[in-house]
Amino acid sequence: MCLSPVNEAAVKVLTEFGTSEWENSVEEFREEFGVLASRLERVRNQDKLPVLLPDGTYLELSQGQHNVIQKAIIEEFLPRHAPGSEVLYLGDTSKKILIRKDEKIKELGLPGIEHDLLPDVIAYNEVNNWLLFIEAVYSSNPISKLRHLNLEEFTKNCKPSPVFVSAFLNRQAFREWCLEISWETEVWLVESPDHLIHFDGSKFFGSYRERR
Template sequence: MKQYISPDKSKSFGQKTPRVQKLINTTLFILDTFGIPLDATPRRLERMAIAFLASGDIKTIADYKNIKDLNSGYALKTREIITYVNHHFGENISSGSCDDIRRKDLKLLTIAEVILQSSPNSATNDSTRGYSINPTYANLIKQYGTKNWAKMVSEKLRNIEPLSKKLKREREIAKVNVTLPSGGELTFSAGEHNDLQKAIIEDFLPRYGYGAEVLYVGDTSDKYLYLEKDKLEELNFFEISHEELPDVIAYSKEKHWLYLIEAVHSSGPINELRLIQLQKLTKICKADIVYVTAFLSRSKFRQFIADIAWETEVWIADNPDHLVHFNGDKFLGPYKS
């Protein structure tokens, strides 16, 4: 069986007895089989597992066969769950952390209805609301350890869409499709920063890129979503693994211009310090450099206008046909000292 948490992954887990460690890992295996997504930190997984165990009055693996559920009338309030895990699993969770139990430790389990609320119609912050194991899942846990248990679970739950699959589908629906100037396509994760990157590629470059080809763009969930490493190296661009990459890099063969573009949602415009940094990093680059800071809206631009460096350009997605040139001697193009 897979070890979902190892002692060296979480300090609190490593301090628990081997018996409790095994119980937690076994519980995570069961939850994984039920379709609960386990892509959280080791500590978050540990907290979810022990909250689940408390909700079923499980202190040892042998207790799986005697798991308590909603039909047995057993339900613990969040404060009682804290007391339970502190006493039985060597925790030291503050009694004032009830909201964390509800909003974090039990969140996925209640969404998936593996754990049910004893009074579902009560207010969210009702201190009398208890949590208990869904009898459907409790019956499956009682049979844990029998031959072909995982296959049996799959058959019993075939009409219930696993939460992990449901969340994955929702993430896919939320993704942002982007068409490159070359006609290729990328898929960004959802978010305003990536909405702006999409606008840069689909709206800014066709207007002001002189046929520019995208050589690099990152995603909030994948720093190297698209990278033309060989082409950047041909231009003597700085080390690709460098942590100071701008958000979008594009190259116009027609103009021999390399566009370094920062997509600003909450921070990161090309200010004087960032400009100096990029100039040093690209000092041996063969192409002339155009520095661009992009914003989604004029209101967002106003928040950062005092920070924008001279000899750079600003583009605003909701006014795509206009550029702001932070110098008066020329329009769009590279500046040379």
Template sequence: MDIKEKRNEKLKQAKIILNALGMPKKQKNDRSAWVFLALANIKPHDSWNSARSPLLPTVEIMQFIRDHYGQDYKPNSRETIRRQTLHQFGQARMVDRNRDNPARATNSKDNNYSLNDPILKILKEFPEGEWGKFITEYKGNFKELTEIYERKLELEKIPITLLNGNKIKLSPGKHNQLHADIIHEFCPRFVGKGGRVLYIGDTASSRNEGGKLMVLENKYLEKIGVPPMCHDKLPDVVVYDEERKWLFMIEAVTSHGPVSPKRWHELEEALSSCSVGRVYVTAFQDKAEFRRNAADIAWETEVWISENPD
């Protein structure tokens, strides 16, 4: 059997397994089958009992598919693979994300994916062993597997107590930790008791990885003249001082830029109908991060550094 035939055979077998696992149509197509083969480290001439579960970033999954199955996914396909295959594999409890460090931020360059042990057990029995029996076990234990995974993630989440006493939790990562510092350290010092959090997001929400718009008070924002804006246009945290009628627009900088002159002009233009005063703040975790971005910060905006909160 030549290499093309072996590739097609493995692709077909991967689809058989995905179908048996109950995956939806879009998660048992060619793309998902190739991703599945990469996650199992199965090359065209390999037997399934040699399956492994290496920790693979998306780019390495794409490289494996390119090298061994001749499918050359372009760099801009990475998000499609992540959002339309890996995310669903995770939901089905086939794949663990960041098994080596569950607290890793969702936007980290070191994010990786790996098959979990129940799936590996199935693969090692395919096609002639008891793989069907193990699939039945996997499906029977799905709820338990999901609960274990969710409990593990819950332990890593960052708790935040909002100014009104409500409690939320954000997905792990230094960007969301800076969000927490802004609420817990910046707001009591510089906003005060009259503060009201109008917007705070979870980093994972912008990546379709389970995060949520934790707070988004659209009606209140519109009441003070802030037009409807999609959440990626707003700064990371928006807090309103009801006593002084100041709107704090706070960018948390860990990977992307501060309130630059361009960003300031964009926000001012968007907020031209806003009836209250605006205070633009760029928040950093430490002085080193501030120094890296200092040249890009707009004049007449504020800077706050978490490690020196006062």
């Protein structure tokens, strides 16, 4: 049977256990192949998606397109469109809750976050007094008409003004769900981070020349 270089070196270490050469063999193995735990840790870390929160906190999401959108929401959307926001809730596709600030959520007038309709990211912007509900849309669940109505009911006692956002990777992904998007909500595209699509009727109607 042909052994790999790692296995051959490991066999050498094992056969020399209890002899005067064992410590030297262990050291040589570590130098050549690295400590196994460290190597495995690096492999595990390759499956993580690093995310830097607005307050400087570092987190890791599991890999996947859905979490790529969530990462962009945290690192690109919030600094551009709601700078200074505090992330109150952040989930992960692996079903883990990475951030959950229950006390702050209740302080702002929400009954809690045990709710099937809640989107992936909840953030509070104190400057504008907004509570942002942002859904990372990859394969389902944009802020549809029915979902919007349910979220409005859920936030009826909320002290800040709720803002509902559906986030997509690009226009092609958005096009698949365009007919589902509710009025009086926002759409954001990862590929065009400086812009928003307003499903808001006359609220933003007017000439852009007047705003320049």
